[in-house]
Amino acid sequence: MKTAIIGGDKRMLYAAKAFSDDGAEVAAAGFDNLQSLCDIRVMSVKEALKWADFSVLPVRPVDGGCINMPYAAEKITLHDFARMNGAKPVFSGFSESIANAITAPVCDYAAREEFAVRNAVLTAEGAVALLINEYEDSVSGAKALVIGYGRIGKVLSRYLQSLGAEVTVAARKPSDRAWIEAVGMAADNYSYKELSSYQIVFNTVPAPVLDAACIDRLRDDVMLIDLASAPGGVDFDRAGERGLTCIHALGLPGKSAPKAAGRIIKDTIIHIIKEENGGKDYSGLCDDRLLLHL
Amino acid sequence: MKTAIIGGDKRMLYAAKAFSDDGAEVAAAGFDNLQSLCDIRVMSVKEALKWADFSVLPVRPVDGGCINMPYAAEKITLHDFARMNGAKPVFSGFSESIANAITAPVCDYAAREEFAVRNAVLTAEGAVALLINEYEDSVSGAKALVIGYGRIGKVLSRYLQSLGAEVTVAARKPSDRAWIEAVGMAADNYSYKELSSYQIVFNTVPAPVLDAACIDRLRDDVMLIDLASAPGGVDFDRAGERGLTCIHALGLPGKSAPKAAGRIIKDTIIHIIKEENGGKDYSGLCDDRLLLHL
């Protein structure tokens, strides 16, 4: 199974390595300073797409109309990619951003629940490190609020609790609040009864859940970290006016654990291929017929 | 707000007490040996239904065509209940078993997610105690398998892990397995790779997930507990033939924590009433107009 990794950051290189460690033949394109990495060949995008059975694009595949290749000198438009790729299957994150341009079958690995869950763990790890790095007090003993009880909220609140913080989680659904209390944390809704008491506030909800009125209720020395994808859920302007310590942290998995993030991309793609192929073993998948089914 | 608790076991008495502690007027019917309990009046079913604004039936409301009243001398058929109750709102568990017979509005508190989550905690507590009581070795250090990662599986696996067991959870969905690994446990699917290695096996899945072939792979000294509602998920006949220690544990919340179980019934009903009433406070709910909206 010939796999072309096209562009992306360090975690895509680790994805390439993970495919290679699994026995796949791998080429990487879009890493111009890279001479070689283990057994991974370096090719141009054009060569790689011609050589491979399928290609893998980054979690965020497009940047300004071009394929997202921060480590490449060349720029490849999405249109050119589609033309060079032809009919070969493409695995990509956020596939809605490329779907219109590409006629080949596109499979979105980032839309898989297992990808999201495992990335939430990496995000939570990165968030913990960011907090400890930036917060001058200890997490142990601090009062912390986590807004949202989705994947990241679930893992992050648990980590903070384990590190000795007194954790409240704000969630809209009564059933989520029942879960929160079941795991020994305090539950609140988005009215934030005790908002002025938290030393640490994490937002995980991609909606305006901390507006100016909320910002005004926060402590002066609060540590405020927004993990929600842009534009986030915090009124950063008001936080800035008040001089609060406020960080909008994006792309943590690729930054704090690129190796794990790459492995997760590889694992998810392999699981998709196996399922498409009726659960057969990966080692038997190296033929073109399979890939036609993707 | 006049509330009639009709039948059920100890937890329904605690539900009555919880309503009373919340300021409601409460009557209990179907507890014949009971003279009085705190401020709760004891009435006949007929009197109670006449007196009350609404009634509350047990989690399992029907037993052999009659209202489930294990502590009552009298037997009331579902039909008689419906006639005596008339048009007053009825809160009940498993309402599908009474829906056809009753013309009044019926609201199923047991169908609420928050009820299910909080009961899962009680089930898991009861399961832990049952295990420690019956298992002659220690939980600490034991290899345990939990089958299923629904509500009970989630809480129970966490409790076993906290008590020092080495826990594997079997789940069908890759996303569940990603979660299981995210919280530091081993994940497996229903093929149970290491089935012969577990000292403790809990089933939580109401489907035949441990058939005769699986039973034959278990250790001789396994402790096997099925928590799934009847008929459970274990081939008990085969387990009996092999002489395995095997328990089908049902109704744990009512047994191990009747007080909490009663409070959860009360809380859930109050939340339903509040929502129906547009989020207004419970203290203002004591009039008939509200109840017409139920």
Next chain:
Amino acid sequence: MKTAIIGGDKRMLYAAKAFSDDGAEVAAAGFDNLQSLCDIRVMSVKEALKWADFSVLPVRPVDGGCINMPYAAEKITLHDFARMNGAKPVFSGFSESIANAITAPVCDYAAREEFAVRNAVLTAEGAVALLINEYEDSVSGAKALVIGYGRIGKVLSRYLQSLGAEVTVAARKPSDRAWIEAVGMAADNYSYKELSSYQIVFNTVPAPVLDAACIDRLRDDVMLIDLASAPGGVDFDRAGERGLTCIHALGLPGKSAPKAAGRIIKDTIIHIIKEENGGKDYSGLCDDRLLLHL
């Protein structure tokens, strides 16, 4: 290595089995209804002491001047035991109760730290089950006080916390209180600031730490469990006068996990033998010269 297990309860039988599983030759005496157990021979005390290289007495070796043999018809005085045993090494718990009577070398396995730690785990497990069995509310969400932060207090407080209780630990030493807070629990001293707020109170301190004045500050519906060895640390008379639910729980390891308790006795004795023998392997220990060094 011929080992004689003399008396005791179920856990001593499991200790016998654990020695046997490890490859030792084992005889059990003092279990009159027992015909055979796996490969363990049943002998009279006299025969067993004659046959064996060394003997193992129960954790509490003496009961009313006789060897503690609850499952035996015969009664053997400590004096007779000493005479029949002669000069052979004796492993025993609480050896101070037999030291004066016995001239042979006596080694106290229960005095070893590892024995105490591992038994604390069993005690904590048994205490958790006792609590869930007897307490009608849920542990999850309850306010619990654990008095003492020795071995049992450390494990038990952690277990209660994992089961969702809000745990306070009372300890005398500031360093213990620092540890308690470090693991996310509240720390108090023996003045018990919030004594009237706890639904669950465990004592682990063998000293009068809950006197009549303290008892009077407890809630009416408190669940009070004393785990300290007789006479315990609770004013039971006053608790009885107030009608509180109060349990003095003793010997939990032997009751809730006899198999693990037996294995711990065996492990500890083997570790002692290995150390005495300069760290050499157990398999090489089956000769009399070694035992002379005990």
Next chain:
Amino acid sequence: MKTAIIGGDKRMLYAAKAFSDDGAEVAAAGFDNLQSLCDIRVMSVKEALKWADFSVLPVRPVDGGCINMPYAAEKITLHDFARMNGAKPVFSGFSESIANAITAPVCDYAAREEFAVRNAVLTAEGAVALLINEYEDSVSGAKALVIGYGRIGKVLSRYLQSLGAEVTVAARKPSDRAWIEAVGMAADNYSYKELSSYQIVFNTVPAPVLDAACIDRLRDDVMLIDLASAPGGVDFDRAGERGLTCIHALGLPGKSAPKAAGRIIKDTIIHIIKEENGGKDYSGLCDDRLLLHL
């Protein structure tokens, strides 16, 4: 109570602030770029020692024969400090490094168990952040070894476990190993049976526990962090020759949580003063007679 904070890093400034927040009058000396901080006066060392009732030196009070004042332009020898201070009580860390030079009563706050425990928590937090920052894979799912089960080993191993690592702790004492297993981790001794399997290795033991032979058994991609005070417990030369990723992390509390580290210094000194004063309240301590008792 007039308190002079003399030198040190950011955490000593936070200690000054903590004293001030507690109602003490505080002067800080040795922070030359500092104009003012909250209500804390800035003085020269000489002025501060003259003005104060007692002084507080840093955790490591001496650096090259002078008081450790990294943020000061002036250099004050220990000898000059002793002369200027006269007979006033001095609180200091590692007091053996100043004891010979100073005739006034010296009290070592860093020698207190509570100080050590609470700093271990900060060290563990800092170590977790360092690991996540530097390690390109995820902590979740990694095999980790923690060498030593003292204060830092206890907290750190628990944190790593909570973050989803599979943790082994190496300890010399059987009782420590019993504890390690009691909290659900694997225990090993210093022969490190599976040394080649760990992705993460932390040392906490200030003795040569990872010599060249051990280093040679580690994985190529191991992340090796030594937390033991200089010279550490790792053969860094050999690790360097092998090209392993190896960090000797010192002074983590002052770096990752200076605010908490300062508060701990303040708390410990207050506890010492209260105890010396028979447990009386801090608010009554503001007179010279008390301090004579230190």
